[in-house]
Structures are given as C-alpha cells and as structure tokens.
Amino acid sequence: MSQNPINPKSAYYIKLGRGGAWEQECIQQKQTLRLGYHQIPDNLCRQGKWDNVQSILENIRGDSGTATRDKNQIRIFYEADETVLWVTFFGDRLYWGFSRPEITVLPDKTKSRPVIGAWSSTDIKGNPLQKYQLSGSLLRVEAFRGTICAIKDKDFKYLVRKINGVIEPDVDEALQAKATFESKIEALLHKLTWKDFELLIDLIFRQAGWQRIRVLGKTQKSIDLDLLYPLTGERFLVQVKSSAHSKQLDNFRKQMQNFQDYNRAYFVVHSPAPNFKKLSDDDIEVWFPRDIASRVVLYGLADWLITKVS
Structure with missing residues (x-):
C-alpha cells in the first residue's frame, strides 16, 4: 500500500x-x-x-x-x-x-x-x-x-x-527505450528457426554462468537441457518448447516429481497458446517470449539474434 x-x-x-x-x-x-x-x-x-x-x-x-x-x-x-x-x-x-x-x-x-x-x-x-x-x-x-x-x-x-519512488526523467526515458528495444527483440525471436531458438536458450544460460551437462531429450518440438552451476553445484532442468499450452506444463510438472537431483526447473516456450497463463506461485519458472527477450538484452545477445535473422 x-x-x-x-x-x-x-x-x-x-x-x-x-x-x-x-x-x-x-x-x-x-x-x-x-x-x-x-x-x-x-x-x-x-x-x-x-x-x-x-x-x-x-x-x-x-x-x-x-x-x-x-x-x-x-x-x-x-x-x-x-x-x-x-x-x-x-x-x-x-x-x-x-x-x-x-x-x-x-x-x-x-x-x-x-x-x-x-x-x-x-x-x-x-x-x-x-x-x-x-x-x-x-x-x-x-x-x-x-x-x-x-x-x-x-x-x-x-x-x-x-x-518517494520518483524516477528521474532521464532514467525514465532510458527505461522506456529499453522496453521498446526488448519489444523489438521479442518480435525477432519469432523469426528464428527451431534449431537457432534452442541454441539461443542454451547461450542465455551459458552467459548466466551455467554449463550444459547433456541433452536429455531432443525432438522437433521440445528439448530438455541438464544444466550445472559450477560455483554451487546446483542443477537445473530446462524444457524448451516450440509451442505449448497449460496441459503440457502440467505434464512437465508431473515429470519433475521423478527427478530428485534438480534444484529448479524452467519451461521455455517459443510460441505459447493464447490461453496459456503463468502461475505466480508455480515451482517451475515459465519463460514466454517477452521474458526471453529481456534476457537476450541482459546477457548481451541482441547482436547475435539480429545477425541470425538478418
């Protein structure tokens, strides 16, 4: 309040x-x-x-x-x-x-x-x-x-x-410019091939300091990445989907119950269904295109993306 x-x-x-x-x-x-x-x-x-x-x-x-x-x-x-x-x-x-x-x-x-x-x-x-x-x-x-x-x-x-929570005018302008840039990056994501989209997600986690140990499953529609954070030994499981809806997330959540050695799971979607909504208290972190775009900017991968779709 x-x-x-x-x-x-x-x-x-x-x-x-x-x-x-x-x-x-x-x-x-x-x-x-x-x-x-x-x-x-x-x-x-x-x-x-x-x-x-x-x-x-x-x-x-x-x-x-x-x-x-x-x-x-x-x-x-x-x-x-x-x-x-x-x-x-x-x-x-x-x-x-x-x-x-x-x-x-x-x-x-x-x-x-x-x-x-x-x-x-x-x-x-x-x-x-x-x-x-x-x-x-x-x-x-x-x-x-x-x-x-x-x-x-x-x-x-x-x-x-x-x-007072007041943002200075020049800072506000910078934030608006950043939001506009992220919106443009989001639009470019949809131009990536499935293979390049998969590679981009891998690069985002690598830039964040994670190492890919192996690929658990690979099809035309989804891929599971097994990631390790070397400093802490934490392990993350990432499922990358070309398209998805809530039922597929529910299935992934059930599958995660069988994995005991992972600290967190990510569900990354290239093209989510219109009625696919995140849950605020979900134990699985869901990335939609806007989330991916912000991380592309954060981890300095905008030039890579622009080059790929040019």
Whole structure:
C-alpha cells in the first residue's frame, strides 16, 4: 500500500553505535534513534547551554575543532524537529524515518528519541531500498566517522526522490527505450528457426554462468537441457518448447516429481497458446517470449539474434 510522499526540510544520517552496535535494537526492537556522549549532562542540552557543552567536550577531546563538531551533532539530536528525515543503514538496506524530539536518558547515560511509527526500509510504494540500488554519492555517508551528518544538495534531493519512488526523467526515458528495444527483440525471436531458438536458450544460460551437462531429450518440438552451476553445484532442468499450452506444463510438472537431483526447473516456450497463463506461485519458472527477450538484452545477445535473422 502506497504512503503519502514525504517532504522533509532536511535530512541527517545517524550511525547507531560504534560499529553499528545499536542498529538491531533501535531498528528491529525499539524504533528509536540513539546517541552516545554519556559524559554530557542531559540538563545542559535541554536548557540549550551549548557553550557549557563545548567546554566539557574541549576538556575531553583536547581540541576545539573536534569538540565543536561533537557539540553540533549533539545539538542536532536534541533540537531536530519532526520535519527532519533520519536515515541509517542496516544489513543491505537503507532505513528512514521521522522522529519526535522527546529525549530519554538511558541507564548508561546514552540518549534516545522515538521514531514516529517505525523505521522503514522501503520506498512509499513498498519497493525495498537496497544498498546496491543506491547512488555511490549517497552511500558515502556510511563511511562518516562521526555520529550524525547532514545529507545536502543533490544527495538530499536524490534521497527524497528515492523514498518517494520518483524516477528521474532521464532514467525514465532510458527505461522506456529499453522496453521498446526488448519489444523489438521479442518480435525477432519469432523469426528464428527451431534449431537457432534452442541454441539461443542454451547461450542465455551459458552467459548466466551455467554449463550444459547433456541433452536429455531432443525432438522437433521440445528439448530438455541438464544444466550445472559450477560455483554451487546446483542443477537445473530446462524444457524448451516450440509451442505449448497449460496441459503440457502440467505434464512437465508431473515429470519433475521423478527427478530428485534438480534444484529448479524452467519451461521455455517459443510460441505459447493464447490461453496459456503463468502461475505466480508455480515451482517451475515459465519463460514466454517477452521474458526471453529481456534476457537476450541482459546477457548481451541482441547482436547475435539480429545477425541470425538478418
């Protein structure tokens, strides 16, 4: 379910403990932000006596510059209001949330403040915010040696767009162009001979790192490929059909019950019957021409296909 778009006035990255020591507790259990600096009296921060805080930190750090940076981070933690966006990283995802400035002093003299609702690791449309899908510029904040740092300018705008699930115009144009290209590739698939179509499917799996061990059966209408993934030892069985309908998939599913040494099965169809539909929870992965076309593009086989049908 989609949420309303966020519109923060500013954003901060917060490191939840040295080496992420508080991440699991803050994110999965208590839904909080947490700050160290146990030497700093809570009452000074609440009263806004930041010059006093500065003096304490200078005595601890022995350096006014470092003390100023620490003081500023503490001040942000105490004074940031509910319009401020907070982000952190945990596992392979970015987490975000807003927080009420209600400070609690914990028994170890560290401080916490509650997240409104809960930490989220998805955009407002429910898509996971996985680190590998985020810009390197934004990910640089994870290497910040302090506790809290501002996310500014382009990174701030990028972060808000990401959380709101907004695609940048040039990215959207590229995706549309890719979809158009895949549609053209799909049309070319139907021009392949059965032998070349069989070879193309073999090439797709080879490009993905699989090795063909043997051909289990070969007729004019179907072929079964026995594939091995060398790194893990997994084995896949692939049935390639020139044409097929749901009943043939059911037969293949029944046949698979007799094979005990395979991790997964694929049913690849050149020309599926009009009423042939995939099942979302099927234990057999079905590839229709559009699925094949996307993999032709993904694995760099478009030139091979174009040459074959030219």
